[in-house]
Amino acid sequence: MQDEVGSRGEDRRDNDELVPQRGARSEENPPVFNLPTGILVALALICGIYAIQEFLLSPALNQWVAVEFGFSPIRYLYPLDEQSLAWLWTPVSYSLLHGSFEHLAFNSLWLAAFGTPVCRRIGEVRFVLFWVVSSVAAAALHAVVNWGEPSLMVGASGVISALMGAACRFAFGDRQRSLARLSGWQPPLLTVGQALADRTVRVFIIIWFLGNIAIAFGMPMLGGSTASIAWDAHIGGFLLGFFGFAAFDPHTGRHTRA
Template sequence: MSHKNDPAGHGPESRKREPVFNLPNVVLAMVLLMVAIQVALDSLLPRAAVLEIYLQTAFIPQRYAVSMAGQAGPYLWSPITYSLLHGGYAHLALNCFWLAAFGAVVARRIGPVRFVIFWLLSALASAALFLIFHWGDQSIMVGASGVVSALMGAAARFAFGDGGGFRRDRAHLNERLSIAQSLTNRTVFGFLVVWFGINLLAAVGFSFGIADSAIAWEAHVGGFLFGFLAFSLFDPIGHSQSDAY
């Protein structure tokens, strides 16, 4: 599609001047928050305090198989706070990379307030599916991977466009595809196959070189399905004529 008029300043010259890392403020704020938390946990706080923080804020399925008495706070907030913690700098860096890639286009699309609400609800959705598969056990889940997966699912509804192309500076302006249209879009369908294929490998035990921790593929799938299926509830821009599907 050609654009003769470019009032938003997205012409060739503006693209040359565009910074490589041009993140929306809300995405940058989330990255900085997670980095600050990781630095504090890794370098500033005593080990006993770090262990207590993980106990109180990580998502632990066993918490929900016993009485809520005596753990009301963590019972309520850990399905969200776990998304801000990470198992180390490598885990954090990977999530921040994908957050910058997919979170940026979604944030430009829906704005900062909806983005924060989307983050909270996608964290809950990710934790919910993880809980179903791990009810009552002592697994400890941390990381923004479920939220990032939800952002990937949301981006799949609009970022590739009808023609399958992707332009980082304009992807947020594309028309939203219905679920049916997304599934028949070759680029989107290919993206879905690759994404679910990778998580299927994780489900059967392939570690992708991550030696010290299991991949919470259940949280990834829960987040992705939430983002893909529920994105229209957050989208303030255009929609397709068959968006009910």
């Protein structure tokens, strides 16, 4: 998972607090692709955009796409009314672009892995809103850290980091929560304190942050390319996902079962 920058105490609740997973399918009729529609559409979109850039656009047009749809901190140094509206859409559009096939493939794998449980839990509409907000959050921290830099950032990994942070609030945990997910229930959302009290969540967060701190000090990331990696966008996305996921979760505060 990487964004590329170019030269421009455990929670153990009763079963009656578990929320049924919407759209659960019977074991007798499993889906051909075990991915929700929202994830399949997102994968098709980012792969389709990359294919168009790679095989249909000229180098000059590709450069224009990168400038007009990639995120650049320097854009916000100039009066907004004296430039195009790219300042408005680039905090989101950059997340749909990728700088290489390796970059795209790596992010696609992480999107399928962590986007699937989140999308199943919150549904497609909320998933789109979560994508937009987490993309903006990742871009915002990247802009703060690199204020005024003439770089261009592309890649979905700020969003994927947010999905990882969101998953820490419900997808990890003790045996009861794992059995609930396997049986088609949605486990209740953990509070921030409950999530941090869970050993699995703590270990995941520590390893994740250490990896990104290592990137900040110049160490290469597994699956990374020769381009710089926007570790700050990763952190911005993760913090949004971990602390803000409750705002997108329709099961927050609900304790019902079918």
